[in-house]
Amino acid sequence: MKSPRFELKMGDAEYPACLLDLPRPPKILYGIGDVSLLNPGLGIIGSRKATPYGLSCARRFAGWAATRSVTVVSGAAIGCDQAAQRAAIGGGGRSLAVMGCGADVDYPRGAATLLEQLRTEHAVVSGFPWGTPPKRGHFPQRNHLIAAFSRALLVVEAALPSGTFITAEAAGSIGRDVFAVPGSIFAPECRGTNRLISQGVQPITDVSDLSIALGLLHMTVPDDDGEGREDPLGRALIANPMRPDDAARELDLDIVTVMRALGRLEKAGIVGRYPDGRYGPC
Amino acid sequence: MTRYGRASADTATLVGIEAVPVEVEVDVGPGLPTFQVVGLADTAVLEARERVRSAVRSAGYEFPNARVVVNLAPGRLRKHGTGFDLPIASALLASTGQIDPGLLRETLFVGELSLDGQVRPVAGLLAHARGARDRRLTLVGPPGVDAIAAALPGLRVRPLDRLSGIGRQESGCHRVQAAWSPRAAHPDLGEVVGQHLAKRALEIAAAGAHNLLLLGPPGSGKSMLARRFCGILPPLTAEESLTVAMLHSVAGFDERPALAGVRPFRDPHHTCSIAGLVGGGAPPRPGEVSLAHQGLLFLDELPEFGPSALQALRQPMEDGFVTLVRADGRVRFPSRFALIAAANPCPCGFLGDPEKSCACTAAVIARYQGRVGGPLLDRIDMSVWMPRTDPGSLLNCIAEESSASVLERVMEARERAIARDGVPSSALTGRLLRESCAMTAAAVDELTDTARLRAVSGRAVTRVLRVARTIADLTGCDRVDSDHVSEAFGYRKAEGRMT
Numbered sequence: 001m002k003s004p005r006f007e008l009k010m011g012d013a014e015y016p017a018c019l020l021d022l023p024r025p026p027k028i029l030y031g032i033g034d035v036s037l038l039n040p041g042l043g044i045i046g047s048r049k050a051t052p053y054g055l056s057c058a059r060r061f062a063g064w065a066a067t068r069s070v071t072v073v074s075g076a077a078i079g080c081d082q083a084a085q086r087a088a089i090g091g092g093g094r095s096l097a098v099m100g101c102g103a104d105v106d107y108p109r110g111a112a113t114l115l116e117q118l119r120t121e122h123a124v125v126s127g128f129p130w131g132t133p134p135k136r137g138h139f140p141q142r143n144h145l146i147a148a149f150s151r152a153l154l155v156v157e158a159a160l161p162s163g164t165f166i167t168a169e170a171a172g173s174i175g176r177d178v179f180a181v182p183g184s185i186f187a188p189e190c191r192g193t194n195r196l197i198s199q200g201v202q203p204i205t206d207v208s209d210l211s212i213a214l215g216l217l218h219m220t221v222p223d224d225d226g227e228g229r230e231d232p233l234g235r236a237l238i239a240n241p242m243r244p245d246d247a248a249r250e251l252d253l254d255i256v257t258v259m260r261a262l263g264r265l266e267k268a269g270i271v272g273r274y275p276d277g278r279y280g281p282c
Numbered sequence: 283m284t285r286y287g288r289a290s291a292d293t294a295t296l297v298g299i300e301a302v303p304v305e306v307e308v309d310v311g312p313g314l315p316t317f318q319v320v321g322l323a324d325t326a327v328l329e330a331r332e333r334v335r336s337a338v339r340s341a342g343y344e345f346p347n348a349r350v351v352v353n354l355a356p357g358r359l360r361k362h363g364t365g366f367d368l369p370i371a372s373a374l375l376a377s378t379g380q381i382d383p384g385l386l387r388e389t390l391f392v393g394e395l396s397l398d399g400q401v402r403p404v405a406g407l408l409a410h411a412r413g414a415r416d417r418r419l420t421l422v423g424p425p426g427v428d429a430i431a432a433a434l435p436g437l438r439v440r441p442l443d444r445l446s447g448i449g450r451q452e453s454g455c456h457r458v459q460a461a462w463s464p465r466a467a468h469p470d471l472g473e474v475v476g477q478h479l480a481k482r483a484l485e486i487a488a489a490g491a492h493n494l495l496l497l498g499p500p501g502s503g504k505s506m507l508a509r510r511f512c513g514i515l516p517p518l519t520a521e522e523s524l525t526v527a528m529l530h531s532v533a534g535f536d537e538r539p540a541l542a543g544v545r546p547f548r549d550p551h552h553t554c555s556i557a558g559l560v561g562g563g564a565p566p567r568p569g570e571v572s573l574a575h576q577g578l579l580f581l582d583e584l585p586e587f588g589p590s591a592l593q594a595l596r597q598p599m600e601d602g603f604v605t606l607v608r609a610d611g612r613v614r615f616p617s618r619f620a621l622i623a624a625a626n627p628c629p630c631g632f633l634g635d636p637e638k639s640c641a642c643t644a645a646v647i648a649r650y651q652g653r654v655g656g657p658l659l660d661r662i663d664m665s666v667w668m669p670r671t672d673p674g675s676l677l678n679c680i681a682e683e684s685s686a687s688v689l690e691r692v693m694e695a696r697e698r699a700i701a702r703d704g705v706p707s708s709a710l711t712g713r714l715l716r717e718s719c720a721m722t723a724a725a726v727d728e729l730t731d732t733a734r735l736r737a738v739s740g741r742a743v744t745r746v747l748r749v750a751r752t753i754a755d756l757t758g759c760d761r762v763d764s765d766h767v768s769e770a771f772g773y774r775k776a777e778g779r780m781t
Contacts, residue, residue: 048644078644108645159639188639243669244772245479255478256769263768267732273772276627276634277497277667 003119005032005104005130019148021174026127026145030103033123037096041071043150043171045164046080046157051189052274053241053281054080054157057181059087061154066093073098073149075142076111076118080156086114089122096149099126100142101134140166147171155180155201158192168196179204184240233261234270241280284346286311289376291386293369294413295361296406298566298613299528301413305355306366306391308373313349319370321354324362330395333364334371337395341446343380350374360610362565365404368393368422371445381449389440390419399445401425405534408527411437422448433524433541467544468513469506472684476671480507483666483773485688488514489695490752491706493599493621493661495584495775498668499631504624507668508580509547511622513685514692517543522576525616529568529575546577548619552586556594566606566613571598574619584623585653592658595621599661623662625654635670663708663745665775695755707751715744719751724764732771746770 008015008029016038019025031038042065046054062072062084072088074081076097088095097118099105103126106112118124126132127141143163147153147170155178158164171178180201183190197203233251236242242250248258262279265271271279288309294301317331338345352370354361369391376383392410394402403424404410411430414421415437421427427439442448471481480496484507487494496504518526518540527540540546550559550570561569571579581587598604598617605614627633628647633640642650699706703718710718721729729750733743747762750770754762 049640049647243479243667245477245669248478249476255482259479259482259769259772260765261768263728263732263771266771267728267735267768269735274634277669278634 003032005030006035007031008035008038016149019145022144022148022170024144025148026141028129029125029127030130031123031125032103032119033121034094035123037071037094037123038125038149039071040149040151040176041065041073041094041096043073043146043153043167043176044080044084045074045146045153045155045167046084047159047162047164047189047192048077048079048081049159049189050079050083050157051187051241051280052272053183054181054189055083056281057156058084061156062087062093062095063091066091069093071096073146075100075146076108076115076124078108078110082111082114084156085118089117095122097122097124098142098145098149099124099128099134100138102126102128102130102132104130105133107134139163143167144170147174147176150176152177152179154178154204155193155196157181157183157189158196159189160191160195162192164192165196168201172201178202186240231261231265231270233258234265237265237271237279238281241274241278243278247279284310284344284348285379286348287377287379289373289383289386291369291373291376292390292417292419293366293392294390294410295359295363295365296409296532296565297359297611298615299406299409299525299532299568301406301409302359303413303417304359304361304366306369306373307353307355308370308377309351309353310346310348310374310377311351315347315349317350317352319352319354321352321357322360323354323366324360326364327354327361327366330364330367330370333367333395333397334374336397337367337399337445338371338374340397340399341444341448343375343445344378346374346378360565363404363406364394364402365392365406365410367395368401368442368445371395372422372448375448385448388419390414390417390421392421392423393442394424395445401442401445406532408433408531408537411439412524412528429538430541433527467539467542468547468685469510470685471510471514471688472682474503474506474510475682477503477507477668480666480668481683481688483664484511485514485692486749486752486756486773487511487620487622487664488688488692489706489756490663490699490748491620491708492663492749492752493708494623495659495662495665496622496624496668497627497665498624499626499635499670502668502670504668505549505580505582508549508578508582508622508624510685511578511580511620512545512547514688515545515620516689516693516696518545518576526576529572529615533568533573535573546574547580548574548577549580549582552581552583554587554591556588556591559591560594560598560617561604561606561615564608566608566615568615569604571595571617571619572604572615575616577619579619579621581621581623584625585650587654589653589655592655596657596661621662627651627667634667659775660741662775663749664773666773691756694758695752698755698758699752707748707755710748710751711744715747715751719747719754719762720760721762721767722764725750725762725767728764728767732767736771738774742774746774749773 018040058080065072066088071094073096074084085095101107103124143166147167153171155164168178178201180193180196182203244258248255290307293304295304375381401424420438422440425441425443428441431437431439527537531537548570559569602618603616628642630641632638750762750766753766
């Protein structure tokens with residue numbers, strides 16, 4: 001099935017009004033898919049090289065948005081963006097991808113199937129003409145569009161430096177609510193989000209915070225089940241992801257005991273193994 | 283005045299690790315003074331003419347001013363190497379009556395000659411020695427054959443350090459080769475500070491013959507640990523050590539450590555060619571996989587190896603031998619080795635480092651990790667991360683367990699596994715593996731729940747189970763319990779990629 005392409009010129013009745021909040025809105029918005037999705041939704045963004053924690057936040061919040069029929073807006077980038085959009089689609093929700101290249105260009109390459117699905121059943125838009133290749137200089141503009149298409153913007157994880165800062169600043173300057181998920185102060189992957197919070201972005205300190213924040217979008221958030229986290233090793237790892245060696249040293253346990261306990265905690269779903277060998281919340 | 287005559291001496295040429303009999307016939311007759319060698323000789327053998335000519339003169343004998351023809355029989359067999367110098371010279375001296383032809387009877391000659399008449403060692407001396415013993419011949423060769431005689435009961439030898447001594451019946455060897463001492467054959471595990479997870483994995487790998495992948499930034503001690511692996515394995519048995527020594531001897535390496543029971547440690551550089559890795563060349567020489575037979579093959583910087591070289595590792599790992607087929611025949615070298623591979627998690631090495639952030643993009647990391655083919659990774663049962671060691675703990679000298687005490691546990695576990703299954707747990711599959719594990723109900727629950735929750739593939743479950751079997755053996759348990767499964771899950775490797 002060939003999905004319909006559209007070109008909306010500034011001044012057209014169908015040109016999304018939210019884009020006019022931007023100081024320099026695109027003259028033409030190119031897109032493929034469902035035009036009815038071009039209204040502010042929940043923007044979920046984060047770094048490409050995300051930790052399982054970041055990915056899990058992206059998935060969880062996008063999943064909730066899906067159940068409340070709120071459109072998840074993101075950039076289809078590797079990592080948090082794709083995790084959020086996949087979760088939104090998987091949860092039966094809607095999703096809008098804003099590209100830093102032509103809306104018909106498959107970038108990143110690994111996202112070709114996701115983009116195809118977005119184009120046929122959801123929407124993919126861009127401020128760049130058809131066939132424009134991805135260029136470094138295009139992404140700030142893409143980030144401005146994401147900000148404009150967000151009623152509220154959630155930064156799930158960002159390192160330093162990060163392109164998410166552009167999106168967050170743009171969203172703040174045009175009066176969107178910006179939230180950030182705080183991370184461990186030891187984790188380089190979370191320095192960006194923690195910095196945003198120190199600069200005044202509202203932190204999500206508790207899952208219920210999010211439900212208050214998202215009340216703006218008439219969304220409610222299910223309660224956390226708070227399953228058994230009384231194990232000292234589990235508690236230590238949730239506070240600060242560690243490799244088994246470090247955990248053994250911190251808790252003064254031998255490595256065999258730690259490995260066996262980790263196996264049990266993993267089975268219970270309390271901690272997970274990160275791709276870098278550390279164990280932490282999942 | 284030159285005497286004409288004819289004589290022959292016995293020698294051998296190497297085909298793989300076998301010494302195939304070759305007869306050297308020398309005919310000295312009238313005609314223009316020439317020196318010819320016939321009988322499918324390679325360049326090194328043809329060059330023997332110049333060495334023999336000079337060595338004979340240096341040894342105080344006369345080189346016949348006549349037509350000299352050397353025939354190497356059987357004619358269809360290709361001969362190579364420098365070991366023909368001594369048999370050619372001996373037969374030449376006997377044919378001209380300069381030494382007693384009786385000296386050539388029931389004797390096998392092997393050795394290279396120097397221009398001043400010294401007898402030099404050749405590659406594969408051990409294989410020649412075994413050939414001599416099997417043919418009930420006395421081996422006359424370079425100093426060093428006497429050391430080999432100690433390893434091959436029933437072998438008679440006559441070491442010779444100079445060609446001038448060949449006319450004497452007695453040994454006539456003045457140079458004595460320094461004895462090889464097995465002192466500190468492998469460095470001790472106790473010298474490695476921290477890294478308890480990796481050490482535990484090393485112990486399990488040694489006990490169950492599992493292949494291991496070590497991941498970590500540069501300088502975290504991956505090679506240091508691998509060098510200590512053979513020290514926690516029992517020494518080679520007499521039979522194993524002879525095979526290993528033979529392979530090393532044929533490749534021109536020192537065979538004495540292997541004869542002393544020391545397991546080989548091979549760490550080829552990542553620029554190693556396919557032929558270097560699995561064996562090859564003409565004549566075929568054993569590659570690193572065969573030189574690591576009954577020992578450890580350590581591949582540092584795994585993703586830097588050529589993809590085709592890694593692909594070539596598959597068959598030797600599976601079969602335990604390499605067959606090299608050449609136009610003039612096929613050669614088989616054994617290759618039953620343990621594999622430890624080490625890799626940086628990403629090109630810069632700092633992916634997942636708690637302090638230094640990684641400078642690589644996601645695409646670069648994926649490409650780097652994708653360089654190691656799935657088939658090789660599939661044969662690796664365990665993977666562990668080795669973080670950079672905290673400098674403070676390096677100075678904080680706490681007593682670390684020595685190789686000797688780890689070896690005790692490893693030997694016990696190996697004996698249990700062999701007594702029960704006849705093979706190490708890494709070789710178990712399917713029904714045999716399940717029966718051998720005899721899992722408790724709790725262990726079954728643990729395995730199925732974790733596998734379902736973590737979406738672990740069937741193949742990965744098999745690997746976890748094998749490792750759990752070994753962990754149970756190390757603990758001294760007949761049945762695999764949930765504790766063993768929990769621990770084994772921690773060493774599992776991600777599907778199809780390194781991390």
